[in-house]
Amino acid sequence: MAFTKKFGIAAAALLGCVAFTTLSLRAQEGGSTETPKPERQSWSFAGPFGAFDQAQLQRGFQIYKEVCSNCHELHIPMRTLAEPGGPGFTEAQVKTLAATYTIHDGPNLQGEMFDRPGRPADYFPSPFPNPEAAAASLGAAPPDMSLLAKSIKYERGFPWFIFDALPIPGGMYQEVGPDMIYAILNGYTHPDDPNWNLYFPGHKIAMPKPLNDGQVQYTDGAPMTLHQYSKDVAAFLYWAAEPTMEQRKRVGIRVMIFLLVFAGLLYFTKKKIWADVAH
Template sequence: MRKFLISVGVAAIVSLAALGPAKAAGDAVELKSVAWEHEGLFGTYDRAAAQRGLQVYREVCAACHGLTLVSFRTLADLGFSEDEVKAIAAEYEFTDGPDDFGDMFDRPGKASDKFPSPFPNEQAARAGNGGAFPVDLSLVSKSRPNGDNYIYSLLTGYVDAPADVTLPAGMNYNLYFAGHQIAMPPPLMDDQIEYADGTPATVDQMAHDVAVFLSWAAEPKMEQRKEMGLKVILFLLILTVVFYAAKRKIWSDLH
């Protein structure tokens, strides 16, 4: 199964990270709308969904896409223990050095490392993807308008082409991709992976979970930012009350 997933990923010329605008000129399609738990002033990440999304990324997306701005150690914020983080990092191999003899060497990943790119350089990536460059997924959720809904919509938007549309060889029909023609074959299918927590791995579920994970990857400190914002608002409200009371007191003495 793993070899199959890798072959599907490598065969994709344009992948998830090569997301184009959701609307083609004169042919707009409204994105699906999901009530994300991390939206809004008090929203927080669904950590169970994000952990499942990490599994989808590692078993499906990582064949073509890097996550090179995300350190393994930040996975602790998703609820992984220190030992689990180290175990995940150790599954990857990194070239390091030079050693005392001036030679480079391979070593298992460490918690301080970042997710690697599946290709050594851009030229190799293009050679393996028909000339297209699979974009790194670290910031994809923030680099696309309405990014979470777009990722979810794109991954669940593969349908049969209308009878009056003839697709070029190697292209697939997607409702939410610009022009509706995308070279990436449908990356998800039901029961494609086996979730560690036993959740049924439907296409909708996997698309939802990986969208949550990529949203977290793009802004892992969102919850702290919101918490700080609430504290600032509370401080300003209290300060306003104090200033208003002081103003009333001062003017009452003058009168």
Template sequence: MAFTKKIGIAAAALLGAVAFSNLTLRAQEGGAHESPNPTRQTWSFSGPFGTFDRAQLQRGFKVYKEVCSNCHELHIPIRTLGQPGGPGFTEDQVKTLAATYTVHDGPNLQGEMFDRPGRPADFFPAPFPNPEAAAASLGAAPPDMSLLAKSIKFERGFPAFVFDALPIPGGMYQEVGPDLIYAILNGYTKEDDPNWNLYFPGHKIAMGKPLAAGQVDYTDGTPTTLEQYSKDVAAFLYWAAEPSLEQRKRIGARVMIFLLVLAGLLYFTKKKIWADVAH
């Protein structure tokens, strides 16, 4: 088996070389990689049975409406605020809320465009007529927020990214987006520079510090701190990006139970069929 041994040594050497080159790279990368990774927050909607906290979504919506919506579009229909698995506003609340928006509509039968009060089927109006207007006014066009919580990420690295997929404690990590939103909203750590952010790639963020403690009134006695605002609005944005989350996890549990039972039945059937065949 001398030949086998030689192959073993060669294989070990090969893997060693790869591992070494990776380590060298990590050392190099250590210097350039300045932004710390956001810490993982506890979310009511994480895990296989997670659901949204209705009160939190309603508070998050308030923060969005009073602060974010001044610059950011949220391209989802207003009616979704009342649909199951969401913030849980009643039909009347949604109607009343929609009516507070002015929607540019038309043309009417006279061929003219006109303004009218919003209806639940309307999308939340954009704060700027187009991204160019937003960029001209703010320096950079703020992204639409409807998918923001799913469209941002940070690298988890090896081996963490493997565990993130698995049904193990500490695994099933799907909340990278809201964690990053929370981190960025809390990452304006330089008093003298409102555009410096600890967690934003490159640290220069066009959006000046948007939120401060006490800025939005909460009527349910929840503390009006920056941490609380960030958490609530991040949860709201995750719902906006993934409104089917609750239904998905609920159906998922049934599907998994069904498949497990079916697998059990098939296993014993298969065992019986093969019982008298040596294989």
């Protein structure tokens, strides 16, 4: 009897939860006609075992360099490109690349500023002297890209933010940033208005459509499509925002394994300690 009662309460609670979730999902759908939520893309770096695809990061860097860097700053040292867990450029490649940039340096012993070729320890130079100059020429200041993939967000809302945190299929969702970058690059759905974007809050974006099919020449055989370009550059920007992601995930797995083993040991210790106590 007691059992059926308990079962009844549990079932009612479960039903309540399901109803509540369905209702809030409905409410969310209703509210999403304005700015739709970006679709989730598949990323090689998603999930606890995720890792970057080196070739993809290299292509993403190419997109940044040939297209985005005309307007956006990327405030990271160039040598990061040769560090483990990244695009895997060699130090020699980065040295050659750095030398193609002109760095405004100084003052020298005569108190003068001077220009010199870049070195791997230099940061990528900014296309504008300051954000005001960028805003004056583009209508709005393009955000620095070094943290863009972490800072750009949209409201996931209830109940998603709960599921997103759980270790369930589709959970542990941390790729909101790259999904949003991909969505914006593919969100120019009014061909007559290059500043209308489906996913940008308010739909009016100061950035005119930056990428189109066939615009950038890939040399590794990857498709030269807007879809591929935007995935590659979003992946690259995710890496740029967290160049030590692979290391973090490896440590996370080790900690989980340790905790499991430790929990097992505690269980057997507890059994042993209480073995002789009558209960």
